[in-house]
Amino acid sequence: MLVGLVFVTAAIFAFPNLFDEDQGFLPEYRINLGLDLQGGSYLLLSVDMDAVIEERLENTAEAIRTEMRQSRIGITGLEATTEAVMFNLRKADDTEAANQILATLVGNDIEIDRTENRFTLAFTSDGISRLTTATVGQAIEIVRNRIDETGTKEPIIQRQGSDRILIQLPGVDDPEAIKRLLGRTARLGFQLVDTSRSALEAQSSGRIPPGSEILPASDGSGELYLLRKRVLISGDMLDDARPGFGQNNDPVVNFTLNSTGGARFGKVTGQNIGRPFAIVLDDKVISAPVIRGQIFSNGQISGNFSIEETDELSLLLRAGALPAPLNVLEERSVGPGLGSDSIAAGKIAAVIGMIGVVIFVVASYGVYGVIATIALAFNMVMIIASLSLLQATLTLPGIAGIVLTMGMAVDANVLIFERIREELKKGRTTVKSVTAGFSQATTTIVDANLTTLFAVLFLYLLGSGPIKGFSVTLGLGVITSMFTAILVTRMMVSLWINFSRPKQLVL
Secondary structure, eight states: OHHHHHHHHHHHHHGGGGOSSOOTTSOSOOOEEOHHHHOEEEEEEEEOHHHHHHHHHHHHHHHHHHHHHHTTOOEEEEEEOSSOEEEEESOGGGHHHHHHHHHHHOOTTEEEEEETTEEEEEEOHHHHHHHHHHHHHHHHHHHHHHHHHTTOSSOEEEEETTTEEEEEEETOOOHHHHHHHHHOOOOEEEEEBOOSSOHHHHHHHTOOOTTEEEEEBTTSSOOEEEEESOOSEEGGGEEEEEEEEOTTSOEEEEEEEOHHHHHHHHHHHHHOTTSBEEEEETTEEEEOOBOOSOOOSEEEEOSSOOHHHHHHHHHHHHHOOOSSOEEEEEEEEEOHHHHHHHHHHHHHHHHHHHHHHHHHHHHHHTHHHHHHHHHHHHHHHHHHHHHHHTTOEEOHHHHHHHHHHHHHHHHHHHHHHHHHHHHHHTTOOHHHHHHHHHHHHHHHHHHHHHHHHHHHHHHHHHOOTHHHHHHHHHHHHHHHHHHIIIIIHHHHHHHHHHHHOOSSOOO
16 A cells, blocks of 8 residues: 555656646646756856955944044044055044944954054954855855746855855856846945035045045936935845836836835935935946935835836845855856757666666566566656655766666665575575565665665765765665665565465576
C-alpha cells in the first residue's frame, strides 16, 4: 500500500516535466534548468566601496558641522576627502567638549587623530572590512529583490571574494535589461530647496551655502537646483510604490510611506507650506513642486516619464535602494545551443548508463535482474519527482549525479541477491533464503549509503554552484535507492515468489 501510494505520487509530480507548458490537471511543479543547460546571462559585479566610504565620511562631516554649531564650538577648515574628515578647532579650550561630541558621533570603525587643534577622522582597516561585509550583504539582498520582481526563476546570486557579486540568470536573454535594473542605485530622497540664492548664482560665484549642494535635473535640460543636503524623507521609509497616471493622464509613480515616514512627511510639509520640496533620485532632481498643503503617507512622483520608466522606477523603489553603485566587471551570454548540446549529451550518457546497468543485472540475475531494473526505473521517477517538488535547478553536474546514482542504485540489489545466493548454498528454503538475504543485507546497505550521505552533506554545505547541484541529485538518489532496494525490490520479489511458487530458486 505504501509503495503504491509513493509511486502514484511520484508519477504525478514527475509527469509535468514531459510538457513545456503547465497543464490544468497536473501540478505546476517542474524542474528548472540551470544556466549551462537552458542558457541565459552571467554577470560579475563589483561593489563601489570607495563611494560608500566617501559618503559615510561626508555624512560624518555634516553631522560634525551640525553638532559643533549647536554646542557653540567654533571650527574651521571642515572638509571631507575620500579618505578622511578634517577640521580645526578655533579655541584649544574646546578640545574636551569636541572629543565628547566626536565620541558620540563615530563608533569603533573610525579612529580620531588629533595634532594640537587639528582633528582627523578616518576609517580603520577593521572598520573598512566590516563596512564592506555589511554593504555587500545588503547589496545582495537588494539585487535579489529586484531580480525576483522581474519573475526570473531560480537565479543564482552569491558573494564572490570580498566585494564582488556573481549573478547567473537562466533563461534571461536580455542582459542589458538586467544591467539597467542593477545599474541604478535608486536612492530616493526628499530635500528642501535652498531659496537663499539661485543655483546658478551659487555655482558662478563658487560660494555654496554651508549645508547645501547643487544637483542637476534628471531630464537632461541642464537646469540646476540648490538644495539643502539634509534628506528629510528617504526611500527606506517607502511602504509601496506602483505605476499609475496623474491628473493630466501622464505616467506617474504613486507611493505610500510607512508610519514613520508618514509622520515625518506630515510634519515637514506642514512646517514648510509655500516652499519648494525637491524629489531627488540618484543625485538628480526629478521635480521640485511647491508644498501647497500638509501631506501625510501618500504621494506622487511625476517627471515626464514613459510608462516603461514608471514600471521600472516603481520596481526599483519597492525593492529598495542599493547601498553602493555596482560596476559590471564581466558579462557573458550563454546561448541555448550550448544548453541543447549539454542536454543531449546528458541524455545519451543516461541512456547508455542505464542500458549497461540493465544488461549487467539481467545477465547476472535473470528474473531478479528484471525486478532490479523495474526498481531502478521507479528510482528514476522518484528522483525526478523530488527535484520537481523542490523546484530544484538542474545543471550539468546535476545530470552527472543522476547518472552516477543509476550505477549506485544497483549496488544495493547486488548485495541483496548475493546474500540470497549464499543462503541458498547453505541449503535453506526459498522463503528463508529471501528473508535472510534482505534482513542481513539491509544493515550493509544503510551503512554504505549513510557514508555517502555524510559526504553529500559536506559537499552541499561547503560547496557552491555546480557542486551543490551535484550533491543535491546524488543525495536524493541515495535516499530513493535505499527506499527502492529495501521496500520496492523486496515487495516485487515476494509477489513473484507467491505468484509463481518456484520449486527451486535459481540465482
